[in-house]
Amino acid sequence: MQVLEASHLQKTFRERGRVFPAVRQVSLGIDAGEVLAFLGPNGAGKTTTIKMIAGLIWPDEGWVKIAGRDPHRDATALRSLGAVLEGNRNLYWRLTPLENLEYFGILRGLSRRVARQRSHALLERFDLIEKRHTVTQSLSRGMQQKLAIAVALIHDPQLLLLDEPTLGLDVEATQHVKGLVREIAAEGRAILLTTHQLDIAEELSDRVAIINQGEIIAEEPTPVLIQQFSGTTYCIELEAPLEGDRLAKAESLGAVIEGYRVFVREPDLLYRVLEILKPLPLVRVEKDQATLTDVFLKLIQG
Numbered sequence: 467m468q469v470l471e472a473s474h475l476q477k478t479f480r481e482r483g484r485v486f487p488a489v490r491q492v493s494l495g496i497d498a499g500e501v502l503a504f505l506g507p508n509g510a511g512k513t514t515t516i517k518m519i520a521g522l523i524w525p526d527e528g529w530v531k532i533a534g535r536d537p538h539r540d541a542t543a544l545r546s547l548g549a550v551l552e553g554n555r556n557l558y559w560r561l562t563p564l565e566n567l568e569y570f571g572i573l574r575g576l577s578r579r580v581a582r583q584r585s586h587a588l589l590e591r592f593d594l595i596e597k598r599h600t601v602t603q604s605l606s607r608g609m610q611q612k613l614a615i616a617v618a619l620i621h622d623p624q625l626l627l628l629d630e631p632t633l634g635l636d637v638e639a640t641q642h643v644k645g646l647v648r649e650i651a652a653e654g655r656a657i658l659l660t661t662h663q664l665d666i667a668e669e670l671s672d673r674v675a676i677i678n679q680g681e682i683i684a685e686e687p688t689p690v691l692i693q694q695f696s697g698t699t700y701c702i703e704l705e706a707p708l709e710g711d712r713l714a715k716a717e718s719l720g721a722v723i724e725g726y727r728v729f730v731r732e733p734d735l736l737y738r739v740l741e742i743l744k745p746l747p748l749v750r751v752e753k754d755q756a757t758l759t760d761v762f763l764k765l766i767q768g
């Protein structure tokens with residue numbers, strides 16, 4: 467089921483008489499249980515798109531549907547939406563985590579009793595229960611970030627928008643947030659995630675959409691995108707450096723040898739070279755795989 471449908475979103479900013487198209491004809495869809503990584507360089511239009519999806523700024527053109535309802539026309543659409551925007555703006559710094567959760571729960575239509583129950587469950591789950599009475603201002607950045615995600619989930623939304631959820635977090639907090647994103651998707655929620663940490667996007671996303679200068683320039687399932695940019699080079703790793711007769715034979719077939727490692731360009735050649743290497747002990751045979759970073763740089767730099 468499609469939880470998010472955004473169609474042909476367009477946003478032009480006007481600054482001192484200059485017209486600046488920040489988002490051009492952007493369409494996105496996310497199914498229940500799916501994580502879409504929405505990637506692009508600084509200023510590409512990610513946050514502007516997310517704000518249009520969240521109903522915070524009006525698109526000049528196009529429309530948004532969250533669980534079938536348009537947040538710009540029907541405020542009940544916001545019941546299906548949780549968002550963590552750039553810079554934790556969904557928290558009150560002077561309130562405690564428990565107060566923040568209860569406050570936002572009631573604001574989004576929960577009864578006091580349900581808000582309290584869900585707040586406790588989320589504090590447990592996000593490992594914040596011991597800090598429930600500490601003012602948010604005094605929490606570490608990682609804790610504040612986890613609280614921001616918990617608050618976005620208080621009303622049990624079907625769609626979660628996460629704009630750079632791991633920005634500024636240390637390794638451990640990043641791991642925890644990554645695990646939470648996975649769990650939240652496994653519960654059947656749709657997640658739109660922006661991040662500049664492409665290794666995280668690669669690990670977490672089912673699909674990737676890349677935006678550059680306001681336009682989507684690629685959108686594919688993550689493994690498909692990576693595959694498209696991967697070469698057909700194989701690397702055979704041996705236990706000991708290749709020498710003598712075998713080295714000469716492999717080279718004559720076109721293999722490139724660097725000590726323990728033998729590189730071959732095509733699958734056919736791979737088997738012929740393996741035949742020559744037999745019965746030397748192998749460590750691994752690996753296909754050269756692009757990373758999402760390689761793909762991203764190639765697409766953005768053209």
Ligand SMILES: Nc1ncnc2c1ncn2[C@@H]1O[C@H](COP(=O)(O)OP(=O)(O)OP(=O)(O)O)[C@@H](O)[C@H]1O
Nearest residue numbers: 479480481488506507508509510511512513514515
């Ligand atoms: N309120 C505004 N008024 C004028 N221009 C704006 C406004 N908001 C955003 N822009 C411009 O729109 C463009 C897209 O900005 P946006 O914040 O959407 O980028 P982004 O992809 O989120 O970038 P980053 O990765 O740096 O967060 C930028 O050139 C920005 O300066």
Ligand SMILES: [Mg+2]
Nearest residue numbers: 512513514552
């Ligand atoms: Mg942004």
